[in-house]
Amino acid sequence: MIIQTDSNITSDQQKKITQHLERIGYSWSTVTTQFRQYIIAVGNRPFDIRRVGQLSGVTDVHRVSDPYKLVSKKWKLDYSDINIGDDLVIGPDTFTMMAGPCSIESEAQIESTVDHLVKNNIPVMRGGVYKPRSSPYSFRGLGMDGLKLFAQYCRERGIKIITEVMMVEQVEEMHDYVDIFQVGARNSQNFNLLDVLGGVDKPVLLKRGMSMTIPELLQSAEYIFSNGNEKIILCERGIRTFENSYRNTMDINAIAILKERSHLPVIADPSHGVGIRKYVDKVAKSAVMAGADGVIMEVHEVPQQAFSDGQQTLDYVQAEQLYKQLRELYQLRESFDRA
Amino acid sequence: MIIQTDSNITSDQQKKITQHLERIGYSWSTVTTQFRQYIIAVGNRPFDIRRVGQLSGVTDVHRVSDPYKLVSKKWKLDYSDINIGDDLVIGPDTFTMMAGPCSIESEAQIESTVDHLVKNNIPVMRGGVYKPRSSPYSFRGLGMDGLKLFAQYCRERGIKIITEVMMVEQVEEMHDYVDIFQVGARNSQNFNLLDVLGGVDKPVLLKRGMSMTIPELLQSAEYIFSNGNEKIILCERGIRTFENSYRNTMDINAIAILKERSHLPVIADPSHGVGIRKYVDKVAKSAVMAGADGVIMEVHEVPQQAFSDGQQTLDYVQAEQLYKQLRELYQLRESFDRA
Amino acid sequence: MIIQTDSNITSDQQKKITQHLERIGYSWSTVTTQFRQYIIAVGNRPFDIRRVGQLSGVTDVHRVSDPYKLVSKKWKLDYSDINIGDDLVIGPDTFTMMAGPCSIESEAQIESTVDHLVKNNIPVMRGGVYKPRSSPYSFRGLGMDGLKLFAQYCRERGIKIITEVMMVEQVEEMHDYVDIFQVGARNSQNFNLLDVLGGVDKPVLLKRGMSMTIPELLQSAEYIFSNGNEKIILCERGIRTFENSYRNTMDINAIAILKERSHLPVIADPSHGVGIRKYVDKVAKSAVMAGADGVIMEVHEVPQQAFSDGQQTLDYVQAEQLYKQLRELYQLRESFDRA
Amino acid sequence: MIIQTDSNITSDQQKKITQHLERIGYSWSTVTTQFRQYIIAVGNRPFDIRRVGQLSGVTDVHRVSDPYKLVSKKWKLDYSDINIGDDLVIGPDTFTMMAGPCSIESEAQIESTVDHLVKNNIPVMRGGVYKPRSSPYSFRGLGMDGLKLFAQYCRERGIKIITEVMMVEQVEEMHDYVDIFQVGARNSQNFNLLDVLGGVDKPVLLKRGMSMTIPELLQSAEYIFSNGNEKIILCERGIRTFENSYRNTMDINAIAILKERSHLPVIADPSHGVGIRKYVDKVAKSAVMAGADGVIMEVHEVPQQAFSDGQQTLDYVQAEQLYKQLRELYQLRESFDRA
Incomplete structure (x- = not known):
């Protein structure tokens, strides 16, 4: 109740x-x-x-008998608007694109990406400075130095920042440089981290874990909400299945269902959702039609040289065409919804 | 080779x-x-x-080193057109919708469905007369009597028929009443059936098995092709995963990948792909954007009274709106492809 | 009811x-x-x-409210004894081993295998003459000629025969040469085949499908039983999961649960259950402790030269040690059950 | 290298x-x-x-070309002995049982459990004081107060303590009261936590994540090792699959494979591996035969009253019989290995 x-x-x-x-x-x-x-x-x-x-x-x-309560649409019938600041709102009446590299690599890379985003009117830049990597011998990110550079360039040009936080201790030091805290798939049931993010005054984008059910995702969101932070964005990024012709199985059904069960916005991550560059375009478009309130995508000037995730990253030319088409598609979806 | x-x-x-x-x-x-x-x-x-x-x-x-050969796009770069008869072609330049009940139940039901399809310009009616059911105590279809009625009404009104064949013995008796033989998910590796369907002169729609990988689906198609029948339509209908908030996980990625690896057309089945009526609409639209060459959907005058699969079946009003929107969406996709 | x-x-x-x-x-x-x-x-x-x-x-x-009825342990509290003939019984008080090659390849191979089985007191020989293969270009078995040879050698030496039947048409022609009909994983929901096997007077070993749930397996068994044949043996042979360090995930839990839910005997197939020769030994032993009533294993004189499944096939030396240890293990399990 | x-x-x-x-x-x-x-x-x-x-x-x-290096058996051919202190060694020549409640609940419960363990010569007590729970409204453990009580009773009676650590900040405060740090399935890719545990002088039991592949588990172990701590115990506790007749699918194959690929000991958790009390016995025995170096099991005086996981928890009577039988089984396995 x-x-x-x-x-x-x-x-x-x-x-x-x-x-x-x-x-x-x-x-x-x-x-x-x-x-x-x-x-x-x-x-x-x-x-x-x-x-x-x-x-x-x-x-x-x-009455809410689901295992999740506050994030449920059963009591809050209107979809939530998540205010990112400076008139940027993620919610039912907008379609928000976030793009950028998997990892922040250098000042030049940040500058180039920001130029690309400003040119294409993309309001949020993604980029990891703390990277969860399966192997301890892989590049693990530039850390706070990278984040400060990231923030410096974005603030100047009016671009919002989303970046992953991996542990409780990082929340405070990252706070002033971040506009949206991202919780990665591997931390989607790191309940202590969720508790602490429930106490911050900034939005949190919560990625679905690789083998997380839809009710479990909503319960993880409930952790954040019940600790005091209503600004939560859910993110579908593919699940782990038997199929290995691609990296993850984009769960398009989950997007539709999350929009039915929760009042929170849902963002799709087609880059991880399929994990192969040439299919990102189609998967992103599918996600729009499934009802996503936005997309987050990996983009790099030269994907082949990216420190991580290059194989699923779009170059600027591919990205620009996709931004346009996603906007057009969203317009059509809106017209369908009014029908 | x-x-x-x-x-x-x-x-x-x-x-x-x-x-x-x-x-x-x-x-x-x-x-x-x-x-x-x-x-x-x-x-x-x-x-x-x-x-x-x-x-x-x-x-x-x-050279084709894949486990599938003749169905591969590596040697046949142009997508195949599958001619169903009377100018109906499933292929790269068309978007084909198939609709109808899970099971053929009665003459009145056939008549009502045919009226609905003609009215909406839907060229193919689906409907099972032999039904694979997990339980031996469930309704297993009207058999050949049902099929003959089905054919009688459709032939009169110019509607093509797709229906499931479950065993080798049925192929011959069903042949004259069928326009497209459907192989169901549970028979997707019934190699003897595939062999025999390779010998018929009618198109075959091959559904992906519940836990079938993409290469395995293409190898099953290869059975049909290598036995002499090039008229094959692939069908993505959802896979079995850990998630149980819905019936199957629609594998939108697979649609995109099948179109890359094979020259055969790909049809999406959003009814089984999610298995819950209110999400069929969104999943169907997603499938269009993933590149599907058509959809096959369950439609019934009164879904609540359907003998089987009622919970995932659209009523006529829902279906009519969806047909229109899918056509509009396909037009937009075509314009994107020309960009 | x-x-x-x-x-x-x-x-x-x-x-x-x-x-x-x-x-x-x-x-x-x-x-x-x-x-x-x-x-x-x-x-x-x-x-x-x-x-x-x-x-x-x-x-x-x-009262039996499960989707399966006659195969349920809710009404038949005693485990079923399946009589194979000549005093061979598969059931609660025995542990039955079946071994042999994946495919019947030649007269010499049959002879060698029969010698090996007789020597080790293994009562049932496995060997496929109709092989379900993902690719149409793979070896598909010697067919009836192979089966007749197979039967000739086994009958002489008192070895029972288990072999896979793939289609309804084969049931009659195979009947006289077979002691146990095997239904493979890919045909586990080939309901027409199950119907027909319900009409024969010989035992049927029903393998679990790759993505078949436990209730679905029992419903497939119900098809056979409700068509008149009570002589059914269930077989756990591994399921398809995300893990790909091996071929299938042996579902040891399923063995324990099947023995609780059904009165039918359960045989484990460790060869397919893990799919890699050097682990078959451990997986077979695990299956005994999970409660399996027997095992079916792939054995070949020279596994590296086997026409199919060589990578998961034991040679005679490995097999002989395993037979002995499994027998010893079964004795210990029996003593535990009496405790 | x-x-x-x-x-x-x-x-x-x-x-x-x-x-x-x-x-x-x-x-x-x-x-x-x-x-x-x-x-x-x-x-x-x-x-x-x-x-x-x-x-x-x-x-x-x-040369080690695997993604994991130091935990690989390719360079360290002998299995590692993990010394827990006071002559307790987990490794190739021992079989170690750990038992206790899911959660530490009260002083009386600790006392009762310790008595039970001492009586049965079980050297390690498990019990959570920080509990990862899907719902924020569930009991989350007694925290440090519980741990201190836990330690007080165990130290007096010579029982070692294993308990879960959920976040970096807890490592230091828990350190003096813990003999083995447990990393739970949900934290199995919490790389910061793994890094920090690489710096402690106590053994770490690393549970496999719900959808973690075997190479990923070994890479997580590599985090701990490469940060300086060689005392690592791997734990198989079931994976998430499509089957939902039980809680998790115990991956018996993984136990065999981990013992082949790594020199680290492997402990099985049959309680989570199946998640239903009446099957824990059989699954535990299977794990022994797959090669596990020990088991960790949930035991409670009155499982029905346990704060968490009661449905998979054994009572003392069940546990006592199982301890004995597992020891007997291990003896048989040892005799097999010498054969």
Whole structure:
């Protein structure tokens, strides 16, 4: 059960609500986010929702029996707008593209990418400075030095930054240089990291783990939300299956289903979703039609020379054509939705 | 290696070619289809392709080291047009929709569906008369009586028929009433059935098995082709993965890759690909953008009363809107391809 | 619901039973096997089981809400003994080993294998004469000629024969030369074949399909049983997963679960279950401890020269040691079960 | 390439070695563990291994082209003994059992478990104080207070402690109370945590992630080793597949393969490997025969009242019988290995 409480609720009112919950056999926890206050109650006995709704200080109350609550569309019927700053909003009425290299490699590379993004009116640059790599002997990113350079160039040109955070300790030092914290597939159930990101005032893009079910993804999002941060963006990036003709199996179904089950925006990552350059174009377009609110893609001036993920990275020429076509496709989707 | 031979090749010429192949350590088999003659040679020693090309009676020769040969795009660069009859062609310059119930249930149901298809200009009706069912106690279809009724109504109104064949014995009796033989996911490696369908003069739509890799699907198609039937349509209908928020995982990547590896057309089955009615629309649209040459969908006047698969079946109103939007989407895709 | 009926039931008694079933909203079918008569009733309304039990002609009645009925352990608490002939029984009090080549290749090979089996007291020889192969260009078996040779040598020496049947047409011609019909993984949902095997008087070993769930396997067994053949042996041979360090993932859990859910014996196939020779030994031993009633293994005089599956085939020396150890292990398991 | 260097190597010698590596186009890093010094060189040009072997200060040199190096059995042919302290060694000549509750719940529970373990001569107690839970509303463990109690009781009675560490910050505070740090499946690619555990002087049990391939597991182990800690125990605990008749698919093949590819010991977790109490017994026994060097199992005085994982937890009576039988089985395996 989700109880929204009055922003001026007194501690006495709050106490009466929680005492009632305990009486009917529910455990509860309070959640205060940037925007609202909630009490989340968990239990399985039947109860009279009207009794709860009439308690003083209660604004609204909803039954949600799913394992996830606050991220569910069952209580919040309108899709959420995630405000990134400077009028950039990710949500139901926009289509947001994010592009950039897998890894931040050099100042020249950042500059070249920023030029490319500004030219094509792409508002967010991706680029890893902390890289999760299967092998300890692989390049693991430029770290904070890279991030500072990254931020310097992007801030000047009005480009927002998304980059991966891998551990709790990095959150604070990265905070001022980041516009969207990305949680990678391998950390999608790093619950301590999710807890801490629930306490920051910046949006979080949460990637689905390689073998994570849809309810598990939403429960990981619930960690962030229930720790106080409502600004969450879900990201489908392909799952691991028996098929090995490509890197991951883009789960187009999941995009459609996440949009039905949750009010949070969903971004598709076609680069990881298929993992082979020449198919990124088609997979990105498919994701738009499945209902994605945006895409995040790997782009590099010379993909063949990229430090990582080159085989799934588009060059500027390929990317430019794709940006245009995705915009056109989104327009058509919008016209379908109005039909 | 694929050797195309002259249609007037003499047995002497043929013998010299195969003797050469044996000399260089290759085993071979001859293939005669509706359209052409081939010799397929399998081996792994290096050889001089020019020597083979200069042999008398050889029209063309190609190295194909993939486990599939004749269905590969490596030797046949142009996409194949599959002629269904009466000007209906499935191939690179068309987008073909097939719709109808999971099972043929009654004369009234056939009539209603045919009306719906004619009204919406859908050229092919699907409908099972032999149904593969996990449980022996489930409805298994109306059999030949159903098929004859099915054919009677469709022939009158110019609608083509696609229906599943489950066993070798059925091929002959079904032949005259069918326009496209469908091989279901569970029979996708029923090699005897594939052999026999290689001998018929009608197109075959081959569904991907639930856990079939892309190369395995193409090898199953190779069975049909190498037995003499070039009229093959591949069908992606979702794979089995760990995710169980839906029925199957639509493998959008596979559509893109099949179009790259094979010259055969690819049809998407969004009904099975997700298995839940309200997502069929989005998944169908995704499949168009992934490059599908058409879709096959389950449609029923009253899906809730369907004998089978009701939960993934569209009603007529939903279907009509989807047909229109898919056509519009295909137009946009075509314009992208010309860009 | 499973109703066992009196072997002398009159048509009038039978009619009254089925009328009662219809009245309470159940569809029904009658099953007559080698051993007993049953009525299987399917429905979902609550009913009074005592009322059914008191009907004249009813011997016993059981609620079974699983999708499989007759193969379930819910009504038949004792494990089934499958009699292969000549005192060979596969079941709860025996451990049966079957061994032999993937494919029957030659008379000399049969002779050598039979010698090896006789020497080691292995009662059943495996060997394919019809081979399902992913590629149409691979060796597909010696067919009936091979089977006749196979039978000739085995009959002389008292060895039983298990071999794969791939299609309905083969059942009759193979019948007299076969002691156990094997249904391969790719035909595990070839329902027409299962129907026909339900009509033969010989045991059937049913392999689990590559992506078949446990309930689906049991439903496929139900096809055979409900068509009249109770002599069914289940076979776990590995499933398809994301892991590709080996051929298939031996599902040891499934062996334990099948023994809990069904009264049928379960045989393990460690050769396919891992697919790499040097691990077959360990996987076979694991399968014994998971509760398998026997094993079926690929053995060849010179595995490196086998026409198929050589990489997972044991040579005679390896096999002999394994037979002994498996027997010893089975003794220990028996002593555990008595504890 | 792995180069073992002399423990008294001079910086001059070291420099000459690394200069040689650079000249032949290899990148390198030095590794100093509790036991030895290594230089790991990564590259793909052919090189003369004798030239490297003759360099001053080089003790031994091995080609290892796998993505993992130091954990590979290609250079270290003898299995590693992992010393836990007080004569407890996990390795090739021992079979080690670890048991205890999923979560530490109370002082009484710890006491009861310790009594049970002492009585049965089980040397290691498991129990989580930091619990990774899919839902933020589930019990997440007693934290450091629980761990201190846990340690107090175990130290008194000579029982070693294994417990999960979830984040870098916990390593230091937990250090003095832990004998084996456990890395859970969800953190198996939390590379920062692995790095830090590479710097501690206690053994680490690394669980395989739910969809982690065998090479990926070994690369995660390589993180720990290459950061200086050779005391690593691998743990197979089931993978995620399409089958949902149980919780995870115990990958018995992986146990056999890990023992072939790595010199590190492998422990099986049958509780998570199947996830259903009544099958834990059979799965544990299978794991022994696959070659596991021990097992870790969930045991609770009253499993039905456990805070977490009760459905897969054994009670004391079940556990006691299993301990005995596993020991007996291990004896038989040992006798087989000597054969």
